[in-house]
Amino acid sequence: MTGTVAVTGVTGELGSRIAARLAEADVPQLLVGRDPGRIPLLPGAEARGPAAYDERDAMRAALEGASTLVLVSGRPLGRRLEEHATAVEAGIEAGVRRVLYVSLLGASVTATYRNARDHWLTELFLADRGIRYTVFRPAFYAPTPAALADDRLRVRGPGGTGRTAFVAHDDIADVIAAVAAADADTRHDGAVLDVTGPESLTLEEAVSQIAAATGRPYGYEPETLEEAFARRLRDGVRGVQIESWLSWYQAIARGDLDTVTDVVPRITGKPATPVRDIGWWPEPNVAR
Ligand SMILES: NC(=O)c1ccc[n+]([C@@H]2O[C@H](COP(=O)([O-])OP(=O)(O)OC[C@H]3O[C@@H](n4cnc5c(N)ncnc54)[C@H](OP(=O)(O)O)[C@@H]3O)[C@@H](O)[C@H]2O)c1
DSSP, rough: OOOOEEEEOSSHHHHHHHHHHHHHTTOOEEESSSGGGGGGOOOOOOEEOSSTTOHHHHHHHHHHTTTEEEOOOOOOOOTTHHHHHHHHHHHHHHHHEEEEEEEEEEEEETSSSSHHHHHHHHHHHHHHHSSSEEEEEEEEEEHHHHHHOOOOSSEEESTTTTEEBBBBBHHHHHHHHHHHHOOOOTTTOOOOEEEOOOOOOOOOHHHHHHHHHHHHHEEEEOOOOOHHHHHHHTTTOOOHHHHHHHHHHHHHHHHTOOOOOOOOHHHHHSSSOOOOOOOOOOOTTTTO
């Protein structure tokens, strides 16, 4: 029998998809959010919260009764370790025995991408807690280039001609839900699973797939680091936000994330989704 799975981030793109799959599989769930009014209504699922990752008491109460915690990472730069550590500790106090953490491909102390360093710190913290855990490291999300486009549908940045295997939220959710539902299966305990799309693409190739899929004239224009920095500064972006944005492109340019794995087909039994088949595209300027 599958124990109760608590899922966080259910008001977001990834967590909502994981919760929907677990509901389809009749897995009992606790859906944890900061705003209970926005938590999806699903069969077999109980809404819990309000609880933010850094609110230890609220998280402990929200996670009471769960044996597995699917921790969808939050977004605050430089505070992920602190927030995620509090959520994990609260879960352990509430009786959670297994944590599935959504990290990022290439997570490392020396990662080019600023956010990947944050995720690596959480991974280290998790590995030392004495509980069962699995780390999922998704590649960059396939819809992100569309969200980075400007009003004229140009994606500009220092991504050069490096490659990465952009991945669909649906594929990541399929993988995580499959592992979450198989409580008794210990094969993925302690594992780090790199979850990628089916092919490694340059930004130009990814953007042209988005243009073909949407029928809209998206295009990629490479910038130097200096040009990109100056433009972002003019746009009013500051400090660590500029570093995060520049380093996203630079991680691609340097080939840090040029990896294609078999995790999606191996765990879900289906091929990973190519960028052109993602099926949903954010509006331009959403991630700028
Ligand atoms: N692989 C990639 O390319 C990539 C790209 C972007 C982000 N990410 C990471 O992947 C995560 C999930 O992606 P997504 O597309 O699902 O993001 P999303 O749509 O922004 O959803 C994030 C979810 O996390 C919740 N959350 C954020 N901070 C929280 C906190 N401190 N306490 C409790 N809940 C919190 C949000 O709740 P609210 O609705 O209350 O805000 C939301 O439900 C992101 O948060 C980020 O860490 C990865």
